Amino acid sequence: KKLKSGKLPPGPQKLPIIGNLHNLNGLAHTCFQNLSQKFGPVMLLCLGYVPTVVISSREGAEEALKTHDLECCSRPETVATRMLSYNFKDIGFAPYGEEWKSLRKLVVMELLNAKKLKSFKYIREEENDILVKKLRECALTGSPVNLTKALFTLVASVVCKLAFGIDIHKCEFIDEDNVADLVHKFELLIDGFAFSDFFPGVGWFIDQISGQNKTLNNVFSELDTFFQKVLDEHLKPGGRVSESPDVVDVMVDLMEKQGKDGDSFKLTTDHFKGIISDIFLAGVNTSAITLAWAMTEVIRNPRVMKKVQDEIRTTLGVKKEKLTEDDLSQLHYFKLVVKETFRLHPAAPLLLPRETMSDIKIQGYDIPAKTQMIINVYLIARDPKIWTNPDEFNPDRFLESSIDYKGLNYELLPFGSGRRICPGMMMGIANVEMGLLNLLYFFDWGLPEGKTVNDMDLEETGSIIVSKKATLELVPFINN
Numbered sequence: 001k002k003l004k005s006g007k008l009p010p011g012p013q014k015l016p017i018i019g020n021l022h023n024l025n026g027l028a029h030t031c032f033q034n035l036s037q038k039f040g041p042v043m044l045l046c047l048g049y050v051p052t053v054v055i056s057s058r059e060g061a062e063e064a065l066k067t068h069d070l071e072c073c074s075r076p077e078t079v080a081t082r083m084l085s086y087n088f089k090d091i092g093f094a095p096y097g098e099e100w101k102s103l104r105k106l107v108v109m110e111l112l113n114a115k116k117l118k119s120f121k122y123i124r125e126e127e128n129d130i131l132v133k134k135l136r137e138c139a140l141t142g143s144p145v146n147l148t149k150a151l152f153t154l155v156a157s158v159v160c161k162l163a164f165g166i167d168i169h170k171c172e173f174i175d176e177d178n179v180a181d182l183v184h185k186f187e188l189l190i191d192g193f194a195f196s197d198f199f200p201g202v203g204w205f206i207d208q209i210s211g212q213n214k215t216l217n218n219v220f221s222e223l224d225t226f227f228q229k230v231l232d233e234h235l236k237p238g239g240r241v242s243e244s245p246d247v248v249d250v251m252v253d254l255m256e257k258q259g260k261d262g263d264s265f266k267l268t269t270d271h272f273k274g275i276i277s278d279i280f281l282a283g284v285n286t287s288a289i290t291l292a293w294a295m296t297e298v299i300r301n302p303r304v305m306k307k308v309q310d311e312i313r314t315t316l317g318v319k320k321e322k323l324t325e326d327d328l329s330q331l332h333y334f335k336l337v338v339k340e341t342f343r344l345h346p347a348a349p350l351l352l353p354r355e356t357m358s359d360i361k362i363q364g365y366d367i368p369a370k371t372q373m374i375i376n377v378y379l380i381a382r383d384p385k386i387w388t389n390p391d392e393f394n395p396d397r398f399l400e401s402s403i404d405y406k407g408l409n410y411e412l413l414p415f416g417s418g419r420r421i422c423p424g425m426m427m428g429i430a431n432v433e434m435g436l437l438n439l440l441y442f443f444d445w446g447l448p449e450g451k452t453v454n455d456m457d458l459e460e461t462g463s464i465i466v467s468k469k470a471t472l473e474l475v476p477f478i479n480n
């Protein structure tokens, strides 16, 4: 691909063949942060053979996501994304077109619409209750809990039950204690560097002899086995007995009925697995990561912890045995704590990469078609021109502010914006809010013996999805 002339965005000097890959050593969003301090908020890099524009200003993000929304598609073609999306037969990595539209509509209609979400709230309440009971047992022994793992299990149990009709506490093919490891495998896969991502042809050869292809295939095959079993459960002869059909039931039903209409696309096993992969991986990881960061931040900020727990316990009283989603509606400061967590720790700090479908202009620069476009929402949410003391965790900053995080305020975009905005946003928010509320209402929290707040490791890890690297271990104390 050759970049056409015009007023291209500035960027660092390129080296032959590798382009600017040498500029990326470390976490992508922080490397881009250092580079954009030098080259500005719209900059052009070449990642191997992939021309890439990185945007890190609110104005640039707004122009890209709004004005040019119709000209962007989300399709970073890497070895890992090709595997996980089952050859782009999913939603997150599918190119813009009829297939993507139909699949997104199906998932939104069958899983993520407001009515369905409301009818699913009992599942969330039930699963949180199970976690609270387990934590109570740990509190009696006074021993630290691996909260990272507990939160992954919580979110996975909710997502698996409502999307796939599977109870992971009883399921034969997935062990509830290993679900966090399974999601972690996905992180390894998506972070796995493959030469063929950046150097077509010759890169494949290097990956083959270096063993990278084998590693990626092994990790993928474990995930694929899980997805296949989810599918098999739904295809069992005699059908499934289910009160309310889940997304896979609906797809099976559609597949059985399809065939006559020659125009519309046909659902295949790859579509099934692409959707299961999207829901499991995009749905579980992100909410669990956000919950772990929320707990980390409130432990590090005792003033905020006290203020939010006072609000929760005064508003809800101290005698509740079990919380319901209706309890959330009365809380105000609590929601600001969640908002501040989304600001400082967006689970997808660069959103999903997009690709321009035609030549476009952003902030006065010419950007050719087929350029990968990355929006650094992490940096925008910490821009000192927009936020006072941007690195400080301070939910009070939102007390007098109307800025929200649902895709309309371009300074705060943890769920993205525009046509590819996260379709699971409402479910993600509900998972995070209900999980955090239960942790803060029923328990007080401390650090393991001998540890202080200063010992807490805040290092991040990951590329597309970024999480807290170190496991979060805390000691619960029963409040009531």
Ligand code: HEM
Pocket (backbone or CB within 6 Å): 074, 091, 092, 093, 104, 159, 278, 279, 282, 283, 284, 286, 287, 290, 346, 347, 348, 351, 352, 353, 413, 414, 415, 416, 417, 418, 419, 420, 421, 422, 423, 424, 425, 427, 428, 429, 432
């Ligand atoms: C705290 C929770 C979550 C966060 C922070 C989050 C964040 C995101 C972000 C930033 C994107 C990319 C948006 C863009 O590029 O503009 C995205 C896309 C997506 N998310 Fe989420 N998400 C969450 C929960 C969920 C859940 C619960 C599901 C499904 C059950 C889900 C399914 C998806 C899918 C399918 C896409 C791809 C959409 C498309 O390309 O059309 N997410 N998410």
